[in-house]
Amino acid sequence: MAKINIGDPQLNFELPGVDGIKHNIKNIQKIKVVIFSCNHCPYAQAWEDRIIKLQSEFSKHIQVIMISSNDAKQFPDDSFQEMVKRSKEKQFNFPYLYDESQEIATLYGAERTPEVFVFDASGILKYHGTIDDNYENESEVEKSFLKEAIExxxxxxxxxxxxxxxxxxxxxxxx
Amino acid sequence: MNITVLYCDDCPSLNPSLDRLKKVLSDENIKEEILLKKVESNEEAVKLKFIGSPTILINGIDIDPPENKSYFALNCRAFKKENGKISPIPPIDMIRKLVIQEK
Known part of the structure; x- marks a missing residue:
């Protein structure tokens, strides 16, 4: 269960990204869309293209930060090297960060991939949950929860x- | 016809997948029971060669035969749709194809 509630301030973190840079959420002045995700999960894969689209459509206002916290020992597809590959293959237009110690997922109380936390520009949690109501078929989405939250x-x-x-x-x- | 579905609790894909399987069985007028087998641990996943939930076996044949590089663990299973996109739920035509073959 999430350990951060609507109205709470963001929990800061600094994590290494697939771009070789350490990213600190504190330094981002836009709306922050923090998504716990991973490489191997089919739900995460099903929504990836939509996340890329959202970052592109709202680039002036938002910054997506995707974090993988999965144990790469059990799931080798989620290793840092594989994250680098995935990011290149899918041309992620946002930082993809590795939470190797699982400290940040624990801090947030995240449980699923994908699981979304949206903070406004001042760092207050405004939305927590899923992306939309149809992981299988984008053209059949009826409720675009994340997009509407951003708007x-x-x-x-x-x-x-x-x-x-x-x-x-x-x-x-x-x- | 022997119909077995292996699943694990870590994954929400079971019920929507069962709905599709039941629809195919009903369409094909097949009355056999579906045997549900819960996989409880990674050790059991290895033993059963379980690559993810759900694994649907018709007469012991996987509706989506796994690639060699697959590994066994408690996990959601990924299915490739005809358009190349990934889904956690098996496409109905994938289920239907094997059910008709084994009918």
């Missing part, structure tokens, strides 16, 4: 709903 935050309104249920694989914790 609301840009317009200085509170997202409604502000919480949805994250749907996906479980984060793969170390034994």
């Amino acid at each position: 609301n935050i840009i317009n200085e309104k509170n997202p409604n709903p502000s919480i949805t249920e994250p749907i996906g694989c479980t984060i793969k914790w170390k034994n």
Whole structure:
């Protein structure tokens, strides 16, 4: 269960990215879309293209930060080297960070991949949950929860709903 | 016809996949029961060669035969759709193809 509630301030972190740079959420002045995800999970893969599209469409206002916290010992596809490959193959237009110690997933109380936390530009949590209501088929999406949350935050309104249920694989914790 | 579905609790894909399987069985007028087998640990996953949830076996044949590089673990299974996109739920035509073959 998430350890951060709507209205709470962002929990800062600094993590290494596939670009070889350490990224610190504190330094981002835009709306921050923090997504716990990974390489191997089919739910994460199903939504990847939509995340890329959102970053592209709202690049003026948002910064997506994708984090993988999975244990790469159990799931070799989620190793840092594989993350670098995936990011290149899919041409991720956002930082893809490795939470090897799983400290940040634990801090946030994230449980699924993908699981989204959206903070406004001042760093207050405004939305937590899933991306939309159809992981299988983008053309059949009826509720674009994340997109609508972003639009609301840009317009200085509170997202409604502000919480949805994250749907996906479980984060793969170390034994 | 022997119909077995291996699954694990870590993954939400079981029920939507079962809905598709039941639809195919109903369309094909097949009345056999679906045997559900829960995989409880990574050790059991290795033993059962379980590459993810759900694994649908018709007469012991996987609806989507795994690649050699697959590894066995408690996990959601990825299925490739005809358009090349990945889905956590098996496409209905993938299920139907093997059910008709084994009918």
